[in-house]
Amino acid sequence: MRSTNSMTLTARAADLLLHRETAIAATLLCAALLYLLEGALNHMPFVMLCVLAIATMLFLLSRRLYFSIYTALTVTTLLSIASVLKYRTKGFDLHIYDVVFTGTDPKAFAFLLDGFKIYILPFAGLLMASIAVLAFVFIRDRKLSITPLKRSGLVAATVALIPVSYPLHAEEPRYFHYLGGYNASAFFISFLDLRDATFGQGNAERFANMPAAEPFAAAGECETTGSKPDLFVVLSESQADLSRLDQYGIGQQFSGQFESADGKRRKLRVETFAGGTWISNFSLMTGLSSLEFGWRAPYLTTSLEGKVHQSLATELSRCGYRTAVLMPMDHGFVNEGPFLKSLGFDEILDYDRIGASEYAHRDRFYFEAARAFIEEHRRTDGRPLFLEVQTMFAHSPYSDLLADAEPESASESGIFELDEYVRRVAQSQRDFRWFIDQAENESASHPAIILEFGDHQSFATRDVMTELNPDFALYDLGSPAYLTYFTVHGIGTDVDMRPFDFASLDIAYLGVSLIEAAGLDISPMFSDLAALRDHCEGKMYFCQDRAAVNRHLKKRITSNYLTIE
Known part of the structure; x- marks a missing residue:
């Protein structure tokens, strides 16, 4: 009897989840939540197209429509929640490099697990529950007989639309976007940084385009003649x-x-x-x-x-x-x-x-x-x-x-x-x-x-x-x-x-x-740094004379004191 009731409940859950109206409702609710986490209506086309891209890629691989939709919504929501937690504690949105660097650094991971259990444990519970539900949907969702060519076309069309919806101006630095608490879009935008790093674009090109500068004179012996106090920095x-x-x-x-x-x-x-x-x-x-x-x-x-x-x-x-x-x-x-x-x-x-x-x-x-x-x-x-x-x-x-x-x-x-x-x-x-x-x-x-x-x-x-x-x-x-x-x-x-x-x-x-x-x-390099400080009234990146800052940086590079690749 219990087995029959259990099978009935499972069948009912499957019928509810694998239903068009349920999928539409879940998409609308998820979109509303993502908007709350993003806080910018004009960013939402980009966010939802990213969701759609994930869904179409999963559909290409699995042929399971509802599984693809629910997984795309879940992945995006979990990434956005993780970004909210990171932004709250670090002031910087979730970035793909958090996976590349921090996610592969056992020391950093151990520190986060030790110090931020109050966030990590509930998030881990939510993740496990999501995996269980998605596994259930995967098992119960039937494969559709749509050709690989058509499924690939859906992916291509969606991916082609994403650049059109890109929420930043072409020349706008992405760094400032990550400081803005745009938690639904930041992770996806950060893939562009990974692209630039992979193909050597970005800083190397910018530094290379700075005007040529003579190298610093070589540093000689330290000529301090007086006492040398111990220096402690706390x-x-x-x-x-x-x-x-x-x-x-x-x-x-x-x-x-x-x-x-x-x-x-x-x-x-x-x-x-x-x-x-x-x-x-x-x-x-x-x-x-x-x-x-x-x-x-x-x-x-x-x-x-x-x-x-x-x-x-x-x-x-x-x-x-x-x-x-x-x-x-x-x-x-x-x-x-x-x-x-x-x-x-x-x-x-x-x-x-x-x-x-x-x-x-x-x-x-x-x-x-x-x-x-x-x-x-x-x-x-x-x-x-x-x-x-x-x-x-x-x-x-x-x-x-x-x-x-x-x-x-x-x-x-x-x-x-x-x-x-x-x-x-x-x-x-x-x-x-x-x-x-x-x-x-x-x-x-x-x-x-x-x-x-x-x-x-x-x-x-x-x-x-x-x-x-x-x-x-x-x-x-x-x-x-x-x-x-x-x-x-x-x-x-x-x-x-x-x-x-x-x-x-x-x-x-x-x-x-x-x-x-x-x-x-x-040394000559540090003497130039001190002169830059005085000239810029204690400012560096926001110095009004940007050419002076660039000249100092270029001289470091020319002197082989700084290697930019």
């Missing part, structure tokens, strides 16, 4: 200047913080929002704007490995420094470890080497690991030290209350993610103060300069910032969404603050400014 993960956030009492809580030793607060312009720490670190270490490479910005640690031959590491090595980076992630995460080694860094202290047991230790853990390395270095190596310390405690997600933060750090907005973020930043700033105190305790024998900066803003403050500032827009790289901060502290040594004194400083100039502030000799 990458304060996901932090912005919360003393400027005048809502829910947050600004008052951080009053007097995010200031340099001279009492000034300084703005840093970065090129990523809510994620992509390695993008900011790329610019710091190379003196290059990631925006010069368009949509490739999130993938430069892979695509430019071994192709940047003059960097902050090589500049400081020339002046006798030992160079090292302490990072919370595995050496191979988004290929950052190998990329930094290719820039000339002597040491990469990664997740395993510092004895990490999770991805979001309190920042004190990273500072203590840094102190252990510093003390070992001073026992065994007489060179001055450059060390970058990357932190992690303020990183998303903020769905859980992380341990080890003092209770008085709490915000009272009533918005859990915002309050948890504020609590973590407050603790991170206290831990940073501890690191400064350790340096001050030995300032007489080991003078140092400590530069701290926020790598990007957090999505936890996006809604509040949008309310306070109507110019806050992720699609506008000149908006306040891309402003963080940096602080500079001289420990037992004088610091020339003039290289930092701009209305805002682009992160690509932060490294050369630190070198100048320390009074170190700089």
Whole structure:
């Protein structure tokens, strides 16, 4: 009896799903959902033609009409939902390179699985349920006797219509589309980037078309005659200047913080929002704007490995420094470890080497690991030290209350993610103060300069910032969404603050400014970079004199300091 009832229910489900009206209703509902996720009506012809292209290709292979329709709708919807989740946490839509790079990077995948279970597990459940339903439809859907020629014609006609519906202007950079939260179309548009990369189009051609430029003079010996202070750079993960956030009492809580030793607060312009720490670190270490490479910005640690031959590491090595980076992630995460080694860094202290047991230790853990390395270095190596310390405690997600933060750090907005973020930043700033105190305790024998900066803003403050500032827009790289901060502290040594004194400083100039502030000799290339900073008033990609920026880039290429393929 139960078997008969089960067979009846299965038959009824099949009859319902394999029905013309049901397929039409599903298509209309899916189109409405995709429109909500896209937010732009004029993009919908492109989106729905992409759905139709997937359906016709599946129909060509399977001859099953309903299976092809439902699978195309499901795939597009799941991709769009994944894009929404990525955009919410990273400020960048889903891209085909997320499959090419991140999807094939086990370290990156492990990090996402560990840190974003709240998103991944429900999505995985939805995916499994979808596969089960589609498998049922596949089994019950009968093959149609339509010739391969006609099925191929449907594919060809649909694919031919897609370029006509393309939602961007011909010369409009696709990079800005991915910043706009167009979650239904972004993944499909990104296939054009894969095409360009495959056939060598894009950046190489643009750089090649720049006017010819003479190479830089060769860098000689470092002629710094005075003392060489240790240089410590602290990458304060996901932090912005919360003393400027005048809502829910947050600004008052951080009053007097995010200031340099001279009492000034300084703005840093970065090129990523809510994620992509390695993008900011790329610019710091190379003196290059990631925006010069368009949509490739999130993938430069892979695509430019071994192709940047003059960097902050090589500049400081020339002046006798030992160079090292302490990072919370595995050496191979988004290929950052190998990329930094290719820039000339002597040491990469990664997740395993510092004895990490999770991805979001309190920042004190990273500072203590840094102190252990510093003390070992001073026992065994007489060179001055450059060390970058990357932190992690303020990183998303903020769905859980992380341990080890003092209770008085709490915000009272009533918005859990915002309050948890504020609590973590407050603790991170206290831990940073501890690191400064350790340096001050030995300032007489080991003078140092400590530069701290926020790598990007957090999505936890996006809604509040949008309310306070109507110019806050992720699609506008000149908006306040891309402003963080940096602080500079001289420990037992004088610091020339003039290289930092701009209305805002682009992160690509932060490294050369630190070198100048320390009074170190700089090579011709870095001297030209500093001159470009002054000429462009702290701006790089958005410098009003675009020809000056192009000239500097071309000179790097001509000098074989930058290889573009």
